[in-house]
Amino acid sequence: MKAEGFWEKTVHHVTEALERALVAEGLASRRGLLQSLDPRAKVLTVLLLMVSVALLHSLPLLVAFAFLPLVLSLLSRISPVFFLKRVGLFIPLFTGLIALPALFTTPGRPLFSLWEGLAITEQGLRAASTLVLRSWDTLSLAVLLVLTTRWDHLLRALRVLMVPRAFVLVLQMTHRYIYIFLRSINAMFLARKSRTVGPRPAGENRRFLASSMATLLARSHHMSQEVYLAMQSRGFRGDVMTMEDFVLRRRDALWAGLAGFLAVAAIIADRLLT
Amino acid sequence: MHIPDGYLSPATCAVLYGAALPFWAVAAKKVGKLMRARMVPLIALFSAFAFALQMFNVPLPGGTTGHAVGGTLLALVLGPWGAVVGLSVVFLLQALFFGDGGITAYGANVFNMAIVLPLVGYGLYRYLITILPGKQVIAAAIASYFAMNLAALLVALELGLQPLLFHAADGTPLYAPYALKLALPAVMVPHLLVAGLVEALVTGMVLAFLLRAKMPLGVMPQPRPLKLRWLWAGLGLVALLTPIGLMASGTAWGEWGAEDLQEMLGFVPQGLERLGSIWRAPIPDYSFPGIGPVAGYIASAIVAVGAFALISFLVLRLSRRKG
Numbered sequence: 001m002k003a004e005g006f007w008e009k010t011v012h013h014v015t016e017a018l019e020r021a022l023v024a025e026g027l028a029s030r031r032g033l034l035q036s037l038d039p040r041a042k043v044l045t046v047l048l049l050m051v052s053v054a055l056l057h058s059l060p061l062l063v064a065f066a067f068l069p070l071v072l073s074l075l076s077r078i079s080p081v082f083f084l085k086r087v088g089l090f091i092p093l094f095t096g097l098i099a100l101p102a103l104f105t106t107p108g109r110p111l112f113s114l115w116e117g118l119a120i121t122e123q124g125l126r127a128a129s130t131l132v133l134r135s136w137d138t139l140s141l142a143v144l145l146v147l148t149t150r151w152d153h154l155l156r157a158l159r160v161l162m163v164p165r166a167f168v169l170v171l172q173m174t175h176r177y178i179y180i181f182l183r184s185i186n187a188m189f190l191a192r193k194s195r196t197v198g199p200r201p202a203g204e205n206r207r208f209l210a211s212s213m214a215t216l217l218a219r220s221h222h223m224s225q226e227v228y229l230a231m232q233s234r235g236f237r238g239d240v241m242t243m244e245d246f247v248l249r250r251r252d253a254l255w256a257g258l259a260g261f262l263a264v265a266a267i268i269a270d271r272l273l274t
Numbered sequence: 275m276h277i278p279d280g281y282l283s284p285a286t287c288a289v290l291y292g293a294a295l296p297f298w299a300v301a302a303k304k305v306g307k308l309m310r311a312r313m314v315p316l317i318a319l320f321s322a323f324a325f326a327l328q329m330f331n332v333p334l335p336g337g338t339t340g341h342a343v344g345g346t347l348l349a350l351v352l353g354p355w356g357a358v359v360g361l362s363v364v365f366l367l368q369a370l371f372f373g374d375g376g377i378t379a380y381g382a383n384v385f386n387m388a389i390v391l392p393l394v395g396y397g398l399y400r401y402l403i404t405i406l407p408g409k410q411v412i413a414a415a416i417a418s419y420f421a422m423n424l425a426a427l428l429v430a431l432e433l434g435l436q437p438l439l440f441h442a443a444d445g446t447p448l449y450a451p452y453a454l455k456l457a458l459p460a461v462m463v464p465h466l467l468v469a470g471l472v473e474a475l476v477t478g479m480v481l482a483f484l485l486r487a488k489m490p491l492g493v494m495p496q497p498r499p500l501k502l503r504w505l506w507a508g509l510g511l512v513a514l515l516t517p518i519g520l521m522a523s524g525t526a527w528g529e530w531g532a533e534d535l536q537e538m539l540g541f542v543p544q545g546l547e548r549l550g551s552i553w554r555a556p557i558p559d560y561s562f563p564g565i566g567p568v569a570g571y572i573a574s575a576i577v578a579v580g581a582f583a584l585i586s587f588l589v590l591r592l593s594r595r596k597g
Binding site: 005006009010013014017020021047050051053054055057090094095099101102105106107108123124126127128130131134135136137138139142145146154164166167169170171173174175177178180181182184185202205206209210211212213214216217218220221223224225227228231274 | 319369445
């Protein structure tokens, strides 16, 4: 990779993050099954399902759980291709790569012999597929939750997990200001890049990086003071007030019951199967 | 260093959520006291900064790029407890937003990177400025390098303990599949050689810029010098916490431990085998003869912390001689 690669990489990363947020916001406001549920019910049930997946050991059940988010994405008017792409991007890159050597390193009965002494063991195959499947299942549940819930709703729903108000407030503000900073980084990098001809010496690149990071830090501080003054002028006295108007309806109860049943049934079936 | 979902057993996740809880409570209390002051927008904005900081790609020798965590830097700017809150927020947003780090593993990620990293980094910085007066940049860089690698060591221990503690009757690992012997070098080598350097470089560069530009930060606390014994107490606590998963589950030492793996090492890809054998020498099987596995893990952790201390001591000696 060229020495200048960090420009493009940074701009690419930042733009991707901004794009992701826009797409997610669009999907979350569609009219689908999961979008219509109460965010609190959704956060709790998705967590419950994730924990039950983490407890599963049986491969057939883990495979079955891979289809559940797919069906739910269809019912929530999210294209399964888009959904699979988003989940599938992480899995082969991170988990797949990590799971691969486990095929060979796990001691056990050899299944296929590839090389002199290099064999895929039965236990290795099981260990690698369990890791990949479990990661797939939990990640797709998390992605589904994030894609079908508006960010401000999702963060506010964390209150049901006994997260202190101050924490949720910080979370909401952080989330909001991340986009401002991402835009600033993009602007800084593009401005610099458009004034640059040819490759720059590494020392200069480092100085540019250090000064842009420090500028961002100073800007964070400056903005926090302005935000604080704005909060005070609107009557903030340390107590957090939110306009919580979540209402639990019958469909939320139904959904929670169904998900709870599924989670418990899966764990019992797993104990019977293994 | 972000641990995804599915790599840690539910028991380990629960234990690490539990380990993070008291720190969260202290941080919430300390920060809550300052709620009426400017702390809320300050933490929020600096968390957003830390999130953005991880977007910067830093060019490294050899043509690759890496990004920093900014844990020590945030601790220097916000104070250690503000950094705990701020980084916890960052990692939650990352887990939900980027699939970076799991949701069940969130407690583990917070414990490693939002608690141990900033607290150790800050403590070490406070100690280092006593022996390197006026050399804040070098002190911050060394502290962040050390803290980053300690966090990575915890990740390696957490992942490496999984196959020993959680495996099926026939020895198939149920979660992360690599024993300590493989997990330690696989996690530590890139952190010692690359990620730790990026963190040190970024921390040092940004601090140098802030100091030189005399930016009116105002939030930068002037840390009082730290007595060495507090640092050791902190490191000792971390060492004691390492085998916590082992104690919590109560499971016996794995049937297929390091020995079986060693037999199978012929099948390990060459790179892994080479790295694995480098680490085999100092502490075979991560247990010492004559003591139990839990004590063995504690002893291993102490040795590891000692090794880090030795390295930083040598770096210090060198930098002092230069100065």
